[in-house]
Every structure is written in structure tokens, then in C-alpha cells.
Amino acid sequence: MRYEELIAQPCSITRPLTVLGDRWTFLVVKQAFAGVRRFDDLQASLGISRSRLADRLDRLVEHGILRREPYKDTRTRMEYRLTDKGLDLYPVLLAIRDWGDRHMAPDGPPVHYRHRDCGGEAHVHLACDRCGDELTARDVAPAPGPGAAEG
Amino acid sequence: MRYEELIAQPCSITRPLTVLGDRWTFLVVKQAFAGVRRFDDLQASLGISRSRLADRLDRLVEHGILRREPYKDTRTRMEYRLTDKGLDLYPVLLAIRDWGDRHMAPDGPPVHYRHRDCGGEAHVHLACDRCGDELTARDVAPAPGPGAAEG
DNA sequence: CCACTTGCGTCCCGAAACGGAACTCTGGTA
DNA sequence: TACCAGAGTTCCGTTTCGGGACGCAAGTGG
Structure with missing residues (x-):
């Protein structure tokens, strides 16, 4: 309920x-x-x-x-x-993968996710849309948006 | 079990x-x-x-x-x-948020996550570490890594 | 000293969700 | 006609969950 x-x-x-x-x-x-x-x-x-x-x-x-x-x-x-x-949902999947690789994979990453075209590795980045800086949780603050419940 | x-x-x-x-x-x-x-x-x-x-x-x-x-x-x-x-875990949280904003928020984003320094919005990007291209699920292929189980 | 309050849990019971095996149904194949 | 495989569905015993009651420790007021 x-x-x-x-x-x-x-x-x-x-x-x-x-x-x-x-x-x-x-x-x-x-x-x-x-x-x-x-x-x-x-x-x-x-x-x-x-x-x-x-x-x-x-x-x-x-x-x-x-x-x-x-x-x-x-x-x-x-x-x-x-x-x-x-x-x-793929970015969600790879964000979880990045975290798992860092914190729950003592033997190194079990699977690489590679860019088909160039063979580089795919990773998720948190960045500011305006200034382009890479961000962490401490750099971000929530603010109400248009879809917020009124009141 | x-x-x-x-x-x-x-x-x-x-x-x-x-x-x-x-x-x-x-x-x-x-x-x-x-x-x-x-x-x-x-x-x-x-x-x-x-x-x-x-x-x-x-x-x-x-x-x-x-x-x-x-x-x-x-x-x-x-x-x-x-x-x-x-x-x-913050990138995971914001990756979920990005998906939720896109697919489950008909009235627009309820909350903006803003860069404290410049006021821009924080978003998650999936990119190739080598060539820097923005990637989607179709651009990525899995390959075994060092932590994979042998055999 | 004793009653009272607040924060932080634990205990217990009825309800909901789950796992697994058996069963059904549909459409080939021999 | 018998047999098999894929894709579920049904049923039942077990696990997990929700929620209210209870416990407990540390202040607070008298």
C-alpha cells in the first residue's frame, strides 16, 4: 500500500x-x-x-x-x-558496472565493455552541461524543476 | 539459495x-x-x-x-x-534520474541537479575512453577481462 | 528519586512475494 | 499416433515483508 x-x-x-x-x-x-x-x-x-x-x-x-x-x-x-x-537503460547498467569494478572486483574487471569502432573502453562520466567539468556528488545541489509537485 | x-x-x-x-x-x-x-x-x-x-x-x-x-x-x-x-554511487543515481526524467516524467524533471559552481545541470554521459565519442548500447561490445573466471 | 519523552531499534503475527516442481497448451517431428 | 520442446500457468510450502506493540537507554522536569 x-x-x-x-x-x-x-x-x-x-x-x-x-x-x-x-x-x-x-x-x-x-x-x-x-x-x-x-x-x-x-x-x-x-x-x-x-x-x-x-x-x-x-x-x-x-x-x-x-x-x-x-x-x-x-x-x-x-x-x-x-x-x-x-x-x-544502458548508462545505468554501465554506471553500476563502473561501481562494481571499482568496489567489488578485487581481481580486476571481469568484463570489458569496448567501443566497437576503436576498441577503447566505455565508461560513464558525470559532467556539467554548461562548463563541462567532471563532477562528483559534492559538486551537485538539487533544485526544484518544472515537474515538481506544487506546494 | x-x-x-x-x-x-x-x-x-x-x-x-x-x-x-x-x-x-x-x-x-x-x-x-x-x-x-x-x-x-x-x-x-x-x-x-x-x-x-x-x-x-x-x-x-x-x-x-x-x-x-x-x-x-x-x-x-x-x-x-x-x-x-x-x-x-552518485553516477548510478543520476543515470537512473536521467532515464526517469526522459521516460517517466511527463511534466518535466521534478528536480534539477545543478553544478554548485556554475549552475549548469549535471548529466551522465557514456563515452569511449580512447576516442572520446559519446556511445550508446549499440556501439559497445563486451570482452573478457582479467577478473573473469577461468575456463 | 521518579515519571515522562525521544531516538532507535527488536519482536511478533498476518499478508504478500517467492522458489520449485508439476501441469497445460501449442506446434512441430518421427 | 506418439513424442518432444518452448513457453508459460498452477499450486503449495517457505521466505520476506509491513506494521503495530514493545524494549531500552539517555536525557528532562519536577
Whole structure:
């Protein structure tokens, strides 16, 4: 009850978290980015229970993050693919990856994410749109925007 | 059971998610960034139950994301503050915010995150470390790194 | 000294979410 | 006709959760 009210709050952090902030949803998205698209493959690669996976996929499709498409090989199967809205989650994924590499990967990064064109590494940067400076949490202050609740 | 094995996987995305990927943990971190530091304030601002909050705070302290400190006004209280490791989560927070602003904020951004020095807006960018190009999911390919499990 | 308040939790119970195995349904294949 | 695979659905026992009651320690007022 109380938790569901969070989604109604005009906050661009809590609203995504009410969709993505559970045990499995973001892991499903991660697998989608890794090219895992079929129900059984998702289920086997994550170890999620089938009923839970079905539920999470439904929610992701409802929210327009994945789309469900028939997939033809010899017979009709289904596959789940990221929509443009889903693909926009990539910076979130790599921001988490950057943090994991720095703080939870004692043996070095398990996976490099490389720019296809030049082979360099992809990293997330927090920067000021006006002056271009690289920023940290201490350099930033929140201020009300147009979508804030009045009052 | 099965879920706990995920934390053992050498993946810099799943490992953070086993800590942060539940209903409340990341919301607690978000409040910490907003300057909410005391138990009762966290509880009231999020609507999380007290027992759950106590548990989540313990886990965040265990993982070195928050630290518990005595706080003196007239008597002894406790406060929870972000460690450096916790502060490093800011790009994740703003990456989620960017996505939320774009896809879940029909009335415009509820909150601006402004550079203290120049008043510009802080945004997250995905870029190539070598050539400097701005990247999207389609421009990036994963490749094994030093921390990958052998075999 | 004793009652009262405040901050910070813990305990407990009914409700919701979860995991896993079994089952269903659809569409090939032999 | 029997068999198999993919994609879920159903069911049930377990885990986690929410929320109110309770505990406790440190001041505060009388």
C-alpha cells in the first residue's frame, strides 16, 4: 500500500526504482543487453523461478522496456527484445558496472565493455552541461524543476 | 539459495545488484544523498517499516556504503552517512534520474541537479575512453577481462 | 528519586512475494 | 499416433515483508 504511493511521487529516481528495484527485474534487463532473449534461456541463466520470470517479463513489457515478438526458426517461439526505452537503460547498467569494478572486483574487471569502432573502453562520466567539468556528488545541489509537485 | 550464488559470480553488475537490488536499499541510499541521516527521518520519509530499515541499514554498513556515527546534539543519537564507496554511487543515481526524467516524467524533471559552481545541470554521459565519442548500447561490445573466471 | 519523552531499534503475527516442481497448451517431428 | 520442446500457468510450502506493540537507554522536569 504505502510502497505503491512512491510511484506516484514526482521523483525521477523513485519512479524507475518501483519498476526496476526488485531482486530480479534489472538482472533480466542485464541479460537482455547480453543478448539473452528467450524465456528458457533467461530462466536457466539467472536461476529465477519460471513463475517469477513470467511475471517480471510481463511488467517489463507493460512498462515498454521489453517487447514480446514471435521468433521464427522451425516453429513459433517468443523472444523478448529491448525497446528504445529499454536501450536507454544502458548508462545505468554501465554506471553500476563502473561501481562494481571499482568496489567489488578485487581481481580486476571481469568484463570489458569496448567501443566497437576503436576498441577503447566505455565508461560513464558525470559532467556539467554548461562548463563541462567532471563532477562528483559534492559538486551537485538539487533544485526544484518544472515537474515538481506544487506546494 | 540459488540467488545467493549470484553474488559469487564474477560480474560487476550482478554483484552490486545483490546488495542494492531490492525494494528499499537503493531508496535508502537516495535519501542519504538527499541528506537524510537519522533512523526516524529515513523511516518517515520512505514509509519503510522499522524492522526492514534496521536490516537494510545494517547491510549497507556491512558493505561499507554507509557508516554509523554517534551524533551529538543534547544526547547521543546515531546517524548514517555515506562513505566514499557510497558517494561513488552518485553516477548510478543520476543515470537512473536521467532515464526517469526522459521516460517517466511527463511534466518535466521534478528536480534539477545543478553544478554548485556554475549552475549548469549535471548529466551522465557514456563515452569511449580512447576516442572520446559519446556511445550508446549499440556501439559497445563486451570482452573478457582479467577478473573473469577461468575456463 | 521518579515519571515522562525521544531516538532507535527488536519482536511478533498476518499478508504478500517467492522458489520449485508439476501441469497445460501449442506446434512441430518421427 | 506418439513424442518432444518452448513457453508459460498452477499450486503449495517457505521466505520476506509491513506494521503495530514493545524494549531500552539517555536525557528532562519536577
